[in-house]
Amino acid sequence: MANDVWTSVDDYLAPRLVKQDGALEAARAASVAAGLPEIAVTPVQGKLLQVLAKTVAAKHVLEIGTLGGYSTIWLARSVAEGGRVVTLEADPHHAQVAQQNLENAGVADRVDLRVGKAIESLPVLEQEGAGPFDFVFIDADKPSIPDYFRWALKLTRPGSLIVVDNVVRKGKLADSESRDDAVLGCRRLVELLENESRVCATVLQTVGEKGHDGMALAVVL
Numbered sequence: 001m002a003n004d005v006w007t008s009v010d011d012y013l014a015p016r017l018v019k020q021d022g023a024l025e026a027a028r029a030a031s032v033a034a035g036l037p038e039i040a041v042t043p044v045q046g047k048l049l050q051v052l053a054k055t056v057a058a059k060h061v062l063e064i065g066t067l068g069g070y071s072t073i074w075l076a077r078s079v080a081e082g083g084r085v086v087t088l089e090a091d092p093h094h095a096q097v098a099q100q101n102l103e104n105a106g107v108a109d110r111v112d113l114r115v116g117k118a119i120e121s122l123p124v125l126e127q128e129g130a131g132p133f134d135f136v137f138i139d140a141d142k143p144s145i146p147d148y149f150r151w152a153l154k155l156t157r158p159g160s161l162i163v164v165d166n167v168v169r170k171g172k173l174a175d176s177e178s179r180d181d182a183v184l185g186c187r188r189l190v191e192l193l194e195n196e197s198r199v200c201a202t203v204l205q206t207v208g209e210k211g212h213d214g215m216a217l218a219v220v221l
């Protein structure tokens with residue numbers, strides 16, 4: 001019942017506030033047609049990423065977890081003039097679909113899509129001196145979230161914003177008995193945030209067409 005209400009509110013908001021265009025809709029459709037899992041951010045969440053990226057006037061964005069490039073398109077459209085998005089994806093098929101979607105959306109010139117495990121791509125970015133990133137969106141394998149967060153801290157600057165998706169996991173975040181690796185990754189993130197003096201952070205619970213979840217938001221001090 002609750003999910004129906006949350007979905008109806010998303011359905012009410014999306015056409016008014018999101019103004020999805022053909023490229024975003026086509027990216028989602030092409031991803032489904034190519035057999036990618038339907039786990040991209042929702043349109044309203046894509047708009048939230050844009051609002052957040054614009055709040056910090058992001059020029060250099062790092063995304064961990066590209067899938068079909070839906071959130072990447074939102075981020076690429078959010079960066080300031082001359083800005084770039086580096087996005088990391090482990091699955092070559094996902095990356096191939098994403099690259100095509102980015103080209104179709106006219107943002108491929110602003111996006112550096114790297115194929116490989118993020119934990120291997122991140123040190124390469126550091127060696128290249130790719131940071132500091134103004135905005136980091138972590139949305140890949142959940143057990144690795146604490147590692148990605150530590151990397152995000154290395155690759156950002158005071159004032160940067162780090163957003164981590166899907167950390168509430170239908171409330172399982174609060175289950176201290178959980179043995180689920182994804183939940184354990186999210187709980188370790190919360191411990192990190194609790195003890196990390198270099199960020200000011202919170203977790204915001206969310207509901208919507210994808211159910212009950214939430215995002216961690218951390219501004220680097």
Ligand code: SAM
Nearest residue numbers: 040041065067070071089090117118139140141
């Ligand atoms: N951000 C995308 C969006 O909203 O459109 C959704 C990303 S999806 C939730 C997670 C993606 O992370 C998948 O495409 C998956 O293949 C990728 N992934 C999983 N493990 C990874 C890893 N170790 N390194 C990089 N990407 C990984």
